Amino acid sequence: MTDFNRTRAAFHLPEGVTYLDGNSLGPMPLAARDRVARMMQDEWAEELIRGWNSAGWYEQPRRVGDRVARLIGAGPGQVVMGDTLSIKVFQAVSAARALRPERRVILSDSGNFPSDLYVAEGLARAVGAELRVVEPEAVADAIGPDLAVLMITEVDYRTGRRHDMAGLTARAHEAGALTVWDLAHSAGAVDVDLLGADADFAVGCTYKYLNGGPGAPAFIWTHPRHAEAAEPILQGWMGHAAPFAFDLGYRPASGIERMRVGTPPVIAMTALDAALDVWEGVALADLRARSIELTEAFIAGVEANCPGVTLNSPRDPALRGSQVGFRHPQAYAVMQALIAEGVIGDFRAPDVLRFGFAPLYNGLDDVARAVDVLARLLRDGSWDKPEFHRKAAVT
């Protein structure tokens, strides 16, 4: 049985804050601060360039990748870390498309995170493919013989709706296409099983439920059946078969290593590595069960106590990730008022109050407090003040 008291104690959670925005940025694991300070002094400052060997920096993206692999149903040696999620989307979709060169359609849905669509659009324009975007419910029926790549974010960033990874993958495979799954809101949130779903490629970020810190490195996974055939467009020296031979021509490294691009971000990767310590001993089945307990309790509490909001997430927990959205016509101001009271969720345009539940550190006490404060604000109208309507640069 996973000990969620232990995992909660591993984080710095500020006094007076109920943090329900770990689906945007996870809180700091205490070990991350200490590990980074040690890395900077003992490795960078003392070892200097030797750190690439003596401190294992060069191997770090693969070693950390193996730790992420366990949390997404992948095997060892199948995941590598680096860059940002946008770059990894580009790597995965370009490699998948290159495996289906005679087909030109990249299919996605309007519930996908916009950046994935921007990246696919830029790629499609460059290589003469076509990005087709349909409604989330229409994805399965839009899969046809012209499909090269199905690019889907498993859990919708606004609604928390969870796509059927195994079902859509099977459907894509029947049509002769490949799949790229974005796990931004899945990794560390739900019981992802990439090998079980027979997916082809997957990517994700680590600053949300994996708590790697702001701008933490992304990950990419390739199914072993594609690992030696995949040819990404971004050919960086760290993905070369022999980076330090300094050959003038590119030869891809074996397996997932070819998905590496430039010099890895060692300081950031060290923070992430420390954050992954917290996951040791966490069973994904326990994580999922606790996530459902929290989101069910929150939905029930809000619907029983908070006037003027409408559920914007699937009611069936099987179709939901680890977050809940409610719509309110003045969602921005309501969220600002909540934050001023120390209940931190976030706003997503145009009218969504979004709350993420991270089993590693959120409990039923957080659910109760969030419901209480939201109910009071909505009942007494105290969210409707000028200072809460003023928009910040980043929301």
Add this chain to the structure above:
Amino acid sequence: MTDFNRTRAAFHLPEGVTYLDGNSLGPMPLAARDRVARMMQDEWAEELIRGWNSAGWYEQPRRVGDRVARLIGAGPGQVVMGDTLSIKVFQAVSAARALRPERRVILSDSGNFPSDLYVAEGLARAVGAELRVVEPEAVADAIGPDLAVLMITEVDYRTGRRHDMAGLTARAHEAGALTVWDLAHSAGAVDVDLLGADADFAVGCTYKYLNGGPGAPAFIWTHPRHAEAAEPILQGWMGHAAPFAFDLGYRPASGIERMRVGTPPVIAMTALDAALDVWEGVALADLRARSIELTEAFIAGVEANCPGVTLNSPRDPALRGSQVGFRHPQAYAVMQALIAEGVIGDFRAPDVLRFGFAPLYNGLDDVARAVDVLARLLRDGSWDKPEFHRKAAVT
């Protein structure tokens, strides 16, 4: 007059080490360790998601970019930070090529860092362009009417040879082509003047002479005349005109901001920001003068005292960056022996001993010690031991 005693005192330089490998990885500025620790506690841990506004994380890539701009002869608002150098090479070359769509040649030279060639090759294959690679001396004559983009690394990573940026740029412009300059071994090492040279695009890394730490973020510069026309292939949400509107379609941000891709690496950028403090008050003319003083003294010292090595860098300082290479048939083992004595340079295949001179922290005492130890090793043959011939994973 720049105070190089002040700048030297700003670094942690390990006891007993003579560090001449800052052209691979700069040493740690003491402020970087403290600033990162503070950022992690006061910003990430305490502010959580609010840090994007309250701690200025969102603006950081532009703000830090402005600090780099001064060191490369660019203006404010023209540089943005992020990703790795490989990604930024891809962004710059793809944007430059898109401005010359009717031309298909990307020209570079065999003295370029191989990763730049790999990246350009992957891009060329994807978009139907052609990468042409000539000898460094043949670049000027290879510029013709089919040229879209001249992609050159200003200072050669092995020899330190410095290309004539203004001259080659003028020649490329006469032929109707655009230039992309890689400043990996220039920024912080020589007196770069992008606007003065009338260059079109430039990119660089910050973990060498700018001392940002292992895997520190890269930078990209676009000449203002291209800033509103450049259309990079990598369309990330941070380069969108309104990232938080979550539009389904991509609209590039104004100016250099469109070169941003994914979520910026805040922890790494904070280390870099602290490292840039050391550059306050450093005049590029003083930097260049001191660099020449150091490399001239080293060449003279080695040639007078060290048998069996041959200069592998231009003798004329005007044609040289801030590094010096010597060839030796057993360069790998000789370098390992030097490192064992605390004189850290590096080896570059097949036979180059490479020494970088960073005016911010290297002095004539470093030159003297490096010459002394190298002379002794080469005279008594004590570099020729089995342990020095054994290759490490990363060299």
